[in-house]
Amino acid sequence: MYHARPPRWVIPLFAPIFISDLREQEITILTVLSFAVILLIFGISYQLKADQVIVYHLCFFHFRVWGKRLNPEDIHKIVFKDAGWGTPAGSIKKKRSFPIRVVNFDSVEVLADLEDFAERYHIRIEERKYYRTVYDKKKSKEKQGA
Numbered sequence: 001m002y003h004a005r006p007p008r009w010v011i012p013l014f015a016p017i018f019i020s021d022l023r024e025q026e027i028t029i030l031t032v033l034s035f036a037v038i039l040l041i042f043g044i045s046y047q048l049k050a051d052q053v054i055v056y057h058l059c060f061f062h063f064r065v066w067g068k069r070l071n072p073e074d075i076h077k078i079v080f081k082d083a084g085w086g087t088p089a090g091s092i093k094k095k096r097s098f099p100i101r102v103v104n105f106d107s108v109e110v111l112a113d114l115e116d117f118a119e120r121y122h123i124r125i126e127e128r129k130y131y132r133t134v135y136d137k138k139k140s141k142e143k144q145g146a
Contacts, residue, residue: 001047001048001049001055002047002048002049002105002106002107002109002110002113003045003046003047003105003106004045004046004047004048004102004103004104004105004106005044005045005046005104006041006044006104007104008041008042011038011041011042040060043060043061044058044059044060045058045059045060045062046058046059046105047059048102048105048110050110050113050114050116050117053069053070053071053072054069054070054075054092054100054114054117055067055068055069055070056068056069056070056100068100070092070094070100072117072121072123074094074095074096075092075093075094075095075118075121075123076093076094076095076124077093077123077124077125077126078090078091078092078093078114078115078117078118078123078124078125078126079091079093079126079127079128080111080114080115080125080126080127080128080131080135081127081128081131082128082130082131082133082134083103086134086137086138087103087104087134087138088108088111088131088134088135088138089101089102089103089111090102090103090110090111090114092114102114107142108135108138108139108142111135
């Protein structure tokens with residue numbers, strides 16, 4: 001099971017709201033909303049596993065909030081692309097409903113597992129322009145760090 005978290009770079013954007021409200025010693029709707037967004041960013045995580053089916057979970061502080069099991073028949077195609085700034089990503093396009101985006105996982109091996117899953121069940125694969133370059137670069141960085 002692979003794990004991912006949303007990017008944390010958004011959190012400093014809410015610091016001025018907290019600082020100004022703490023100085024005035026009052027709580028506004030903006031303060032409550034910004035606190036809720038920060039809580040969501042810290043609490044949300046994703047899990048993905050690709051075996052005979054793809055199992056995808058959305059967790060909030062390690063409690064499963066939403067889960068989806070995708071059979072190979074439910075998948076239209078898997079698109080591999082770069083998500084910017086050297087981050088490889090994948091998108092599982094389903095025949096019905098919204099796609100599942102696979103990005104910011106703890107290892108790029110999740111993308112290799114998705115590729116193996118697609119080849120095993122003859123699901124159409126689409127690779128965008130710079131995906132392979134970004135994927136190889138990120139994989140070599142993970143090997144150096146390990």
